[in-house]
Amino acid sequence: MRFVRAEDQLSSDAAPGGRVDPSPMLGTWFATDKQSAGVVKMELSERDGAFVVRAFGAGTPDPIDWGEVPAIAYAKSVDSGEGMAVSAVFDFGFEESLLAAYSKGGILVLDTFNTFKDGSGRSAYFSREFFHR
Amino acid sequence: MIARLSDRPSGNAAPIDPATLLGEWINYDTSSRNIAGLTIARRSEDILLSIDDWGEATVLPFSLTTAGGEAAAFRAAYDFGFARIAILAYLNKRLLVVDAYTTFHDDSGRSSYFARDHFWAR
Numbered sequence: 121m122r123f124v125r126a127e128d129q130l131s132s133d134a135a136p137g138g139r140v141d142p143s144p145m146l147g148t149w150f151a152t153d154k155q156s157a158g159v160v161k162m163e164l165s166e167r168d169g170a171f172v173v174r175a176f177g178a179g180t181p182d183p184i185d186w187g188e189v190p191a192i193a194y195a196k197s198v199d200s201g202e203g204m205a206v207s208a209v210f211d212f213g214f215e216e217s218l219l220a221a222y223s224k225g226g227i228l229v230l231d232t233f234n235t236f237k238d239g240s241g242r243s244a245y246f247s248r249e250f251f252h253r
Numbered sequence: 254m255i256a257r258l259s260d261r262p263s264g265n266a267a268p269i270d271p272a273t274l275l276g277e278w279i280n281y282d283t284s285s286r287n288i289a290g291l292t293i294a295r296r297s298e299d300i301l302l303s304i305d306d307w308g309e310a311t312v313l314p315f316s317l318t319t320a321g322g323e324a325a326a327f328r329a330a331y332d333f334g335f336a337r338i339a340i341l342a343y344l345n346k347r348l349l350v351v352d353a354y355t356t357f358h359d360d361s362g363r364s365s366y367f368a369r370d371h372f373w374a375r
Contacts, residue, residue: 121359121361121363122333122335122336122359123336124306124307124331124333124336124338125286125287125288126286126287127286127287127366127368128336128355128363130361130363136361136362136363136364137362137363137364137366138362138363138364139364140364140365157257157258157259158257158258158259159257160257177255177256177257177258177260178257178258178259179255179257179258180258184255184256184257186256192354192356192365193365194354194355194364194365194366194367195364195365195366195367196366196367197364197366198357198363198364198366199363199364200364200366201364204367205354205367207339207354210256212254212256214254215254215256215260217256218328218341220339220341220352220354222352222367222369231326231341231343231352233313233315233326233328233341234260234315235313236260236319238254240262241262241265241266242260242262242266242319243266243267243268243269243315243316243318243319243320243321243322244269244313244314244315244316245259245315245316245317245318245319246315246316246317246325246326246343247259247317248343
């Protein structure tokens with residue numbers, strides 16, 4: 121079994137985790153900051169066996185629906201099947217946003233890495249936001 | 254166009270200055286089973302991440318707003334064939350928080366997993 125760090129290895133008595141179950145993260149998550157200018161809501165769900173994320177950005181007068189994209193669920197280790205983190209990419213054409221989040225103590229901590237592709241001169245930027253169910 | 258209010262332009266954007274990211278970073282947790290240390294360096298126009306035994310990967314720096322300026326975060330990616338690792342990191346004061354999102358693409362049955370470590374600048 122190939123690995124690039126110790127953490128990639130299965131412990132001797134552990135079975136491989138295999139598919140990561142996103143169930144612990146499923147549901148609708150709301151930004152703790154009601155004045156957020158970033159992501160205001162995320163819906164994590166399973167559709168036809170696939171893990172998907174739908175996100176909404178802050179907008180006026182209503183939030184901006186980003187639609188739904190495939191997501192990847194991550195466990196805390198190679199031999200765990202319990203989802204505790206997620207990543208997904210939204211490509212808006214003019215901008216790409218990589219969303220990466222992990223759950224801890226009932227909170228979902230979201231990092232976004234945003235890159236503009238429209239020649240507008242806007243800088244790529246990062247945000248860190250917190251969500252509750 | 255915007256996907257959220259924070260996408261709005263804020264005047265003339267400055268180039269992202271990666272200086273805050275550059276240098277050698279050491280994991281506070283000396284018993285970590287993840288990444289022990291990493292180096293971020295400028296090579297001509299590129300910013301490169303180097304991790305022992307992993308080689309180099311291109312760093313994409315990010316500022317905190319669309320106005321640019323000082324780098325506050327970066328992303329990079331390693332593809333080892335059997336595994337792909339997205340390195341997503343941000344600065345908190347002078348603490349570098351590094352998240353590794355790993356997926357396996359072999360038949361080992363290992364779970365995709367998330368790992369976080371904290372680094373200080375040597």
